[in-house]
Amino acid sequence: MQPTASQSAANPIKNDGQTLPNTIVKMTITPLSIPEVLLIQPKVFEDKRGYFYESFNAEKFNDLTGLNPNFVQDNQSKSSYGVIRGLHYQIHPKAQAKLVRVVEGEIYDVAVDIRENSPTFGQFVGVTLSAENKSQLYIPVGFAHGFSVLSESATVIYKVDDYYSKENERGINLFDTNLNIDWQIPEHKRIISEKDMILPILSNI
Numbered sequence: 001m002q003p004t005a006s007q008s009a010a011n012p013i014k015n016d017g018q019t020l021p022n023t024i025v026k027m028t029i030t031p032l033s034i035p036e037v038l039l040i041q042p043k044v045f046e047d048k049r050g051y052f053y054e055s056f057n058a059e060k061f062n063d064l065t066g067l068n069p070n071f072v073q074d075n076q077s078k079s080s081y082g083v084i085r086g087l088h089y090q091i092h093p094k095a096q097a098k099l100v101r102v103v104e105g106e107i108y109d110v111a112v113d114i115r116e117n118s119p120t121f122g123q124f125v126g127v128t129l130s131a132e133n134k135s136q137l138y139i140p141v142g143f144a145h146g147f148s149v150l151s152e153s154a155t156v157i158y159k160v161d162d163y164y165s166k167e168n169e170r171g172i173n174l175f176d177t178n179l180n181i182d183w184q185i186p187e188h189k190r191i192i193s194e195k196d197m198i199l200p201i202l203s204n205i
Contacts, residue, residue: 038138071159082189086146087172094165105154106130107147115142148183171199
């Protein structure tokens with residue numbers, strides 16, 4: 001069973017049935033079933049006015065993860081319910097790590113391991129990211145990324161550590177039967193671009 005984030009930042013996150021510390025008190029970074037993929041819950045300060053939190057702090061991120069990504073570009077997309085985007089990645093020398101969050105609505109966010117020599121090659125992790133739970137997903141180089149929109153609409157923002165390159169962009173079919181990803185959208189309500197519909201399956205890349 002793939003891990004999912006809780007839907008409220010005020011509640012503990014549950015990952016594969018285990019309760020993690022309440023992230024209002026402390027920022028947490030949790031390796032998922034593919035441990036290079038990280039679920040991040042920021043420290044959130046709430047009072048009667050609303051809330052405040054640091055959506056990204058390079059020094060804290062580097063200290064807690066041991067990583068040192070040089071994020072150079074922020075991307076933002078808005079999509080309606082039923083939209084499924086992916087599974088996208090870039091090849092070297094323009095491969096990208098991503099840090100994904102949602103500022104409006106809710107998505108099911110997926111990372112697929114496409115590293116040829118990885119023991120988890122061809123496996124994926126999926127989490128629910130929402131404006132309410134404020135969770136973020138760190139996806140390293142060597143993974144394809146996609147998401148489906150579970151709410152009426154969703155606005156997604158993600159950092160990348162290299163610039164977009166049309167020559168190096170690649171993709172995997174969302175409905176590769178070997179991956180068998182449940183995008184949580186009924187077939188008759190799916191909205192997918194023609195470009196994404198014709199992407200090859202993983203075994204053909």
